[in-house]
Amino acid sequence: MITVRKAEKTDCHFLARIILLAESTGFEITSYTGMFGKTTEELVPSFEKMIDNDTDGHPLTYKSYLIACVDGIPASAISVYKEGEFGDSNHLMTGALMTGFDRKSVALAFGFLKNHGDITIQKTPGTLQIDCVATMPEYRGKGLLKELMKAAEQRGKELNTGEIQIQVWKKNEGAVAAYEKAGYKIVKEMMSAVDEGNGKILMIKNI
Amino acid sequence: MDQHHEKLTQVFRNVFKNDSIEITRTTTAADIDQWDSITHLDLITATEEAFHIEITGFDVMGLKNVGDLLDLIQRKLED
Numbered sequence: 001m002i003t004v005r006k007a008e009k010t011d012c013h014f015l016a017r018i019i020l021l022a023e024s025t026g027f028e029i030t031s032y033t034g035m036f037g038k039t040t041e042e043l044v045p046s047f048e049k050m051i052d053n054d055t056d057g058h059p060l061t062y063k064s065y066l067i068a069c070v071d072g073i074p075a076s077a078i079s080v081y082k083e084g085e086f087g088d089s090n091h092l093m094t095g096a097l098m099t100g101f102d103r104k105s106v107a108l109a110f111g112f113l114k115n116h117g118d119i120t121i122q123k124t125p126g127t128l129q130i131d132c133v134a135t136m137p138e139y140r141g142k143g144l145l146k147e148l149m150k151a152a153e154q155r156g157k158e159l160n161t162g163e164i165q166i167q168v169w170k171k172n173e174g175a176v177a178a179y180e181k182a183g184y185k186i187v188k189e190m191m192s193a194v195d196e197g198n199g200k201i202l203m204i205k206n207i
Numbered sequence: 208m209d210q211h212h213e214k215l216t217q218v219f220r221n222v223f224k225n226d227s228i229e230i231t232r233t234t235t236a237a238d239i240d241q242w243d244s245i246t247h248l249d250l251i252t253a254t255e256e257a258f259h260i261e262i263t264g265f266d267v268m269g270l271k272n273v274g275d276l277l278d279l280i281q282r283k284l285e286d
Contacts, residue, residue, distance in 0.1 A: 055268040087271040088236035090244035094251070095267030103252070110245040125237050 002144060003072070004151045007065035009052060011074060015062055016047035018077045022134035027169040029195050030116050035109035036101070050100030057086030059131040060096035066151050068135075068144040075139035079132040080152045082159045084125035119190045119200040121167055127204075128156035128164045133175075149182055156207050164205045171198045179203050211258070211280050215273070218257050222250045232274030260284060 007015060020040045023031040032043055056063040059079035068076040083089055097106045123129055130152055135144050156164050166184060168175050176186070184203040191199035212230075219228045223241060236242040242250075251262050254276070260283035270276050 053265070053268060084235070084237070087268075088242075088247075091236060091242075091247045091270065092268050094244045094247045095264045095270075098248075098251075098264030098267060100264075106248060110248055114245055120243070 001071055002142070002147055003069050004147050005067055005069065007062045007067050007077065009062060011065070011067060011077075012048045012052045012062050013044075014067070014074045015051055015065055015077060016044050017136075018065075018134045019047055019051070019059070019132045020044065021136070022132040025169070025172050025175070027171040027198065029119060029169070029192050029198060030113055032109075035112045036105060037108075046100045050096050053096060053099065055086060055092055055095070057081045057084075058089040058092035058096065059129075060093050065132075066148055066155070068148050070139055070142065070144070074136075075142075076135035076144035076148060077132070078130055078145075078148045078152060080155050081129055081131075082161055083123045083127050083129050083165075085159075089123060089129065116192065116194070119192050121188060121190055121200050121202045123165060124163070126161060128152070128159065128161040128207075130164060130166045133166075145178075146182075153205075153207050162206060164207060166203045168201045168203060169198060170201050171195075176201060176203070211277055214257055215254065215277060215280070218250065218253045222246060222253050230273045232272065232277065234273040235271070254280065258284065 020032060020043055024040065033040060036043060051060055051062050053061050054063060055061055058064060058081060064079045064081040065077050066080055067074050081089065086092065133145065153164065166179060168179065170189065184205045186201055187204050188202035189199055216230050219230055220226050223239060223246065228239065251267060255262055258280050260280065262279065266279055270279065
């Protein structure tokens with residue numbers, strides 16, 4: 001049986017894996033592994049500690065996640081938050097990263113991001129943001145993301161956001177097609193100077 | 208607090224390399240171009256240096272606007 005629920009503190013290990021899995025599609029120009037120069041396995045403990053914080057409104061806290069469970073076992077998750085509700089999400093993420101890594105590592109990681117500043121798409125204040133979407137490999141093909149997206153749209157209606165925004169890598173054609181099928185439209189593209197044919201795409205849906 | 212406001216304004220001007228920046232207690236990222244996650248770290252570090260205080264990641268997660276940052280500076284200086 002599939003159920004969807006809000007994440008709790010006890011889900012931090014699972015969510016750390018989800019965040020890093022969401023950035024392992026193979027189409028990423030920037031990723032946490034690239035930013036910190038570490039493997040996923042090396043990053044999991046730091047991420048588990050980092051997302052165990054109660055400041056909602058960004059993807060680096062367990063508070064923003066919805067989890068889909070299969071027979072009670074966490075299998076898939078997405079981060080859902082209203083941009084700006086608890087402060088600028090990028091600033092909150094900076095704070096979260098400072099709790100998980102030393103200042104020098106965060107500065108180096110941001111240096112890596114700065115080199116790819118051409119693909120940055122600003123999040124619009126007041127919109128619902130969907131981020132860090134992933135399903136554990138053994139649970140794929142069961143319609144879990146569809147259930148999570150439905151729950152996310154419901155959350156958007158409760159928060160009266162009017163618009164949902166998702167940022168996707170352009171080369172991740174499977175994800176782009178899936179979101180288009182769910183009613184999302186491409187409204188912006190920021191192409192990379194270093195990865196030809198790739199970049200960030202902004203997709204939106206009005207609810 | 209006015210003294211802190213003036214000093215923090217200078218920090219903003221230095222970090223964003225813009226001498227015309229004016230900040231108020233309600234100023235947020237939406238009001239200043241380039242105030243992203245990267246420049247936020249630069250801003251926090253420059254604030255620490257200017258006021259001789261230490262700001263943690265948890266402190267940063269409690270900031271919604273410039274007013275919160277001014278209050279944080281005041282609290283840190285009183286500690």
